[in-house]
Amino acid sequence: MGKKYMIRCDIEGVSGVVSYEQAEPGKPEFEFGKAMFMTDLLALLEGLNDGGAETITIYDEHFYGRNIEIDQLPDNVYSICGKPPYLKDWAGGLDKSFAGLILLGFHSKRGTENALLNHSYEPDIKNILLNGVSVGEIGMEAAIAGDYGVPLVLVTADSEGIAEAQKLIPNVQGIAVKESFSETGALCYSTALTSEWIYDAAKEIVEKPPKVLPYNAGTDVLLQVELVNGKFCDAFQKLFSEQMHGQTVVIRANSATEAWASYWDKKLKCFKEMEKNV
Numbered sequence: 001m002g003k004k005y006m007i008r009c010d011i012e013g014v015s016g017v018v019s020y021e022q023a024e025p026g027k028p029e030f031e032f033g034k035a036m037f038m039t040d041l042l043a044l045l046e047g048l049n050d051g052g053a054e055t056i057t058i059y060d061e062h063f064y065g066r067n068i069e070i071d072q073l074p075d076n077v078y079s080i081c082g083k084p085p086y087l088k089d090w091a092g093g094l095d096k097s098f099a100g101l102i103l104l105g106f107h108s109k110r111g112t113e114n115a116l117l118n119h120s121y122e123p124d125i126k127n128i129l130l131n132g133v134s135v136g137e138i139g140m141e142a143a144i145a146g147d148y149g150v151p152l153v154l155v156t157a158d159s160e161g162i163a164e165a166q167k168l169i170p171n172v173q174g175i176a177v178k179e180s181f182s183e184t185g186a187l188c189y190s191t192a193l194t195s196e197w198i199y200d201a202a203k204e205i206v207e208k209p210p211k212v213l214p215y216n217a218g219t220d221v222l223l224q225v226e227l228v229n230g231k232f233c234d235a236f237q238k239l240f241s242e243q244m245h246g247q248t249v250v251i252r253a254n255s256a257t258e259a260w261a262s263y264w265d266k267k268l269k270c271f272k273e274m275e276k277n278v
Contacts, residue, residue: 003206005048006094006150007041007058007102008141011067012117013157014040014105015177015194018186020117025063036191037062037105038069040156040177043195044104045077047202059092061137062105085268088258091144100153100205100212101145108160108180109136115160116180124232126247129224130256131217138165139215143256146216153205153212156198158186171212175201223259225249231277235270 011023014037022033041058048056056077060068065083073079080093094101108115110126120128120136128135130143138161142152154173155165162174177194179187226248227233237244243251249266253259 003052003054004098005053005056005100005102006098007104008061010105011037011062013107013161015191016188019184034067037067039191040198041104043198044202045074047199048206049074051203051206053206057093085264086261088261091257094145094148096148098150101150102154103138104156106138106155106157106161108164112160114180114182116158116186124228125225126228127226131222139168142169142215143217146214147255147257149214151212151214153210154201169215171210173201173205173210217256219254221253221256221259223251225263231274232270235273239269239273240266
């Protein structure tokens with residue numbers, strides 16, 4: 001297998017970002033957040049390439065998926081932008097040819113105590129259970145990669161995001177670019193430091209791959225997505241009542257990828273339903 005890596009990226013967990021004002025397009029401080037994101041991403045790419053990576057694919061997972069400055073990327077890096085939805089047989093460009101998955105700029109799941117900007121994909125999601133195990137974005141993305149035998153080898157996040165990843169997946173490398181104090185407060189480090197940490201970790205995982213097993217949910221998957229009471233939940237109950245148990249969406253599938261793709265498809269249909277009623 002060639003040294004080929006997949007990066008999923010977010011912004012809430014990058015260096016220096018402590019507010020949604022810095023993480024959401026259109027908000028006053030978003031340009032700061034985007035600059036921090038690119039600083040972390042370029043350090044990651046430089047480390048991977050200096051370690052001997054052959055090709056790198058990035059799936060931009062944050063908001064509209066239009067956060068990457070394409071003109072700053074090395075020529076062996078490919079970017080999937082615009083957040084095309086996962087399908088049961090297409091996991092955002094990920095397949096078994098990849099040596100590892102890297103999550104850049106991630107964060108802990110919703111409800112994590114004293115955790116910076118904790119959430120699980122969207123404000124409408126209260127909790128995600130995968131085969132009975134509560135997971136956030138880190139666990140869900142790791143399970144999707146696990147369907148293809150690809151291990152999660154590196155996570156950059158706040159300290160609570162790293163703790164969540166390492167509890168779920170033994171031996172995964174974690175770089176805490178900031179220390180969580182509360183939902184909107186953290187001890188932040190200079191990008192000179194965090195870039196060095198990210199670079200060193202990225203280079204090392206290529207040169208000396210960590211002994212991490214893929215996080216595989218199996219072929220009999222139960223996905224339960226507990227929703228917050230509101231218009232989104234109402235739309236789900238209207239369109240997909242047979243898969244709702246109270247405020248929880250229940251999906252059975254043959255893989256984590258298929259289960260999440262099914263939820264995503266239903267989510268988009270619910271958004272269209274909500275738009276009709278505006």
